[in-house]
Amino acid sequence: MSDDVILSVRGLRKSYASGTEALKPIDLDIKRGEIFALLGPNGAGKTTLISIICGIVTPSGGEVLVDGQDWRTHFRHARREIGLVPQELTMDVFEPLLNTVSFSRELFGYPADPKRIEEILRSLSLWDKRKAILKELSGGMKRRVMIAKALAHEPKILFLDEPTAGVDVELRRDMWNLVRKLRDQGTTIILTTHYIEEAEEMADRVGVINKGELILVENKDELMKKLGRKVLHLQLVEPLAAVPASLAEWSPSLDADGSVLTYEFDAKAERTGIASLLAAMRDAGIAFKDLDTKESSLEDIFVELIDHKRQETAA
Numbered sequence: 001m002s003d004d005v006i007l008s009v010r011g012l013r014k015s016y017a018s019g020t021e022a023l024k025p026i027d028l029d030i031k032r033g034e035i036f037a038l039l040g041p042n043g044a045g046k047t048t049l050i051s052i053i054c055g056i057v058t059p060s061g062g063e064v065l066v067d068g069q070d071w072r073t074h075f076r077h078a079r080r081e082i083g084l085v086p087q088e089l090t091m092d093v094f095e096p097l098l099n100t101v102s103f104s105r106e107l108f109g110y111p112a113d114p115k116r117i118e119e120i121l122r123s124l125s126l127w128d129k130r131k132a133i134l135k136e137l138s139g140g141m142k143r144r145v146m147i148a149k150a151l152a153h154e155p156k157i158l159f160l161d162e163p164t165a166g167v168d169v170e171l172r173r174d175m176w177n178l179v180r181k182l183r184d185q186g187t188t189i190i191l192t193t194h195y196i197e198e199a200e201e202m203a204d205r206v207g208v209i210n211k212g213e214l215i216l217v218e219n220k221d222e223l224m225k226k227l228g229r230k231v232l233h234l235q236l237v238e239p240l241a242a243v244p245a246s247l248a249e250w251s252p253s254l255d256a257d258g259s260v261l262t263y264e265f266d267a268k269a270e271r272t273g274i275a276s277l278l279a280a281m282r283d284a285g286i287a288f289k290d291l292d293t294k295e296s297s298l299e300d301i302f303v304e305l306i307d308h309k310r311q312e313t314a315a
């Protein structure tokens with residue numbers, strides 16, 4: 001394992017007793033100090049994967065190395081190195097915030113360290129609320145308390161399971177800034193998300209998982225080039241029986257009995273091809289009465305990535 005790999009997952013798989021194959025064998029290396037986003041739809045296996053790494057779920061096979069040490073034979077080491085912010089908020093709602101966070105540290109066998117806890121709470125803008133009973137805090141603050149609890153034992157690797165599910169846009173931005181700050185302080189971050197936008201905003205690298213299979217792992221910039229596809233729909237005045245040869249170079253398709261012309265383009269390219277397509281349509285005398293563009297849905301993208309992967313494997 002190279003020095004810059006902090007976490008190494010080898011052949012990790014999981015079948016639940018119900019028969020669900022939640023994870024096909026997964027191999028993944030996480031680099032020290034990166035933000036890694038695990039992107040995938042509901043039920044893809046994201047929570048299962050991080051729950052196994054965090055020692056909450058038993059795998060059906062495979063291994064995990066945390067900073068070079070097997071996470072089962074050296075489970076104390078793994079526990080100390082890893083912090084987890086779960087999807088569900090779990091906390092004693094009648095406890096003052098400061099006690100809850102301090103207790104989380106002591107649970108790991110570390111001596112109390114009020115200075116360190118103060119630093120954590122200040123960095124999360126929770127210090128002023130330290131005496132508040134958790135029940136009285138807003139949803140966003142409760143989420144930050146969960147992060148403070150996970151950081152209380154100073155883990156090197158922090159897992160965030162859907163940190164922004166169900167939070168408003170403003171809070172989502174706060175959360176992103178916070179995660180970046182933690183990374184800048186040296187914590188390796190692995191987060192799961194449904195949102196392409198979140199992966200785009202935050203991650204250094206992205207892993208796409210679908211139906212228990214890690215379809216790809218790529219630098220964010222590379223992946224975003226692939227994901228930046230959009231479709232243009234043109235409602236035609238007169239339906240077409242077939243795509244005219246003069247439009248062939250844009251490879252459009254016809255839908256809705258020939259009354260909608262669909263053109264897929266790269267929204268991030270300097271030239272999308274839309275202007276030239278519209279000019280060619282005008283020259284061919286094809287009129288349209290309405291148009292709209294839409295981003296490929298996450299689902300479309302997954303289908304595309306899976307197809308792509310199949311073709312690669314077949315080649």
Ligand SMILES: Nc1ncnc2c1ncn2[C@@H]1O[C@H](COP(=O)(O)OP(=O)(O)OP(=O)(O)O)[C@@H](O)[C@H]1O
Nearest residue numbers: 016018020022040041042043044045046047048049
């Ligand atoms: N305890 C369990 N027993 C049986 N099946 C389970 C269990 N936990 C998860 N699964 C199944 O395993 C698959 C992967 O679930 P998992 O929760 O890991 O996905 P996820 O990507 O985290 O989804 P979400 O985004 O909805 O949280 C799903 O089909 C799910 O129904």
